[in-house]
Amino acid sequence: GAVVSQHPSWVICKSGTSVKIECRSLDFQATTMFWYRQFPKQSLMLMATSNEGSKATYEQGVEKDKFLINHASLTLSTLTVTSAHPEDSSFYICSANGRISTDTQYFGPGTRLTVL
Amino acid sequence: QQQVKQSPQSLIVQKGGISIINCAYENTAFDYFPWYQQFPGKGPALLIAIRPDVSEKKEGRFTISFNKSAKQFSLHIMDSQPGDSATYFCAAYGGATNKLIFGTGTLLAVQP
Numbered sequence: 001g002a003v004v005s006q007h008p009s010w011v012i013c014k015s016g017t018s019v020k021i022e023c024r025s026l027d028f029q030a031t032t033m034f035w036y037r038q039f040p041k042q043s044l045m046l047m048a049t050s051n052e053g054s055k056a057t058y059e060q061g062v063e064k065d066k067f068l069i070n071h072a073s074l075t076l077s078t079l080t081v082t083s084a085h086p087e088d089s090s091f092y093i094c095s096a097n098g099r100i101s102t103d104t105q106y107f108g109p110g111t112r113l114t115v116l
Numbered sequence: 117q118q119q120v121k122q123s124p125q126s127l128i129v130q131k132g133g134i135s136i137i138n139c140a141y142e143n144t145a146f147d148y149f150p151w152y153q154q155f156p157g158k159g160p161a162l163l164i165a166i167r168p169d170v171s172e173k174k175e176g177r178f179t180i181s182f183n184k185s186a187k188q189f190s191l192h193i194m195d196s197q198p199g200d201s202a203t204y205f206c207a208a209y210g211g212a213t214n215k216l217i218f219g220t221g222t223l224l225a226v227q228p
Contacts (some may be wrong), residue, residue: 103148103209107159
């Protein structure tokens with residue numbers, strides 16, 4: 001149980017285009033979903049927290065107009081990187097917690113974004 | 117106060133040996149301490165977690181030791197295997213925010 005999926009697993013795009021990443025909780029309803037960014041050999045950096053049906057809460061320094069988050073249902077959240085640039089190239093990982101155990105986060109497999 | 121300090125940064129252990137990774141925190145409001153294992157190119161996977169009401173938790177070859185007074189906790193991997201080679205992150209949760217605070221990670225290499 002507690003499986004989180006992400007799609008796509010990797011994506012390559014041209015500078016200036018937008019990319020959407022999906023995060024789904026497959027066997028549980030997620031009250032909250034989180035989006036992280038991870039650079040090589042570094043820890044996870046929280047970008048934003050989203051609750052179903054409400055606006056996401058962004059961490060300090062994260063541009064909300066660049067990283068659009070939509071949490072349309074209890075099993076789906078999307079991250080759209082708008083007007084992507086090479087510096088946005090990174091490993092993006094989502095996580096979700098459930099209604100019963102709100103402190104436990106289950107992570108997706110990650111999405112490798114490369115912007116040319 | 118929101119930081120979790122993790123050491124060592126990297127660790128090399130012989131097969132069959134014990135791997136020990138340490139973490140320390142400051143915020144006494146933290147009440148949940150998970151460890152995550154991450155393989156290259158994959159998302160972190162929850163390995164084992166502990167709450168402050170117990171001093172030790174064991175699951176198979178993995179043990180968390182928790183010292184509430186010292187505000188420290190550690191992961192012990194007994195009989196380490198090459199398949200355990202990965203990056204390990206400690207984390208802490210609790211207090212006013214709904215966030216996991218991660219340590220900086222430890223790259224473990226288990227040599228055959």
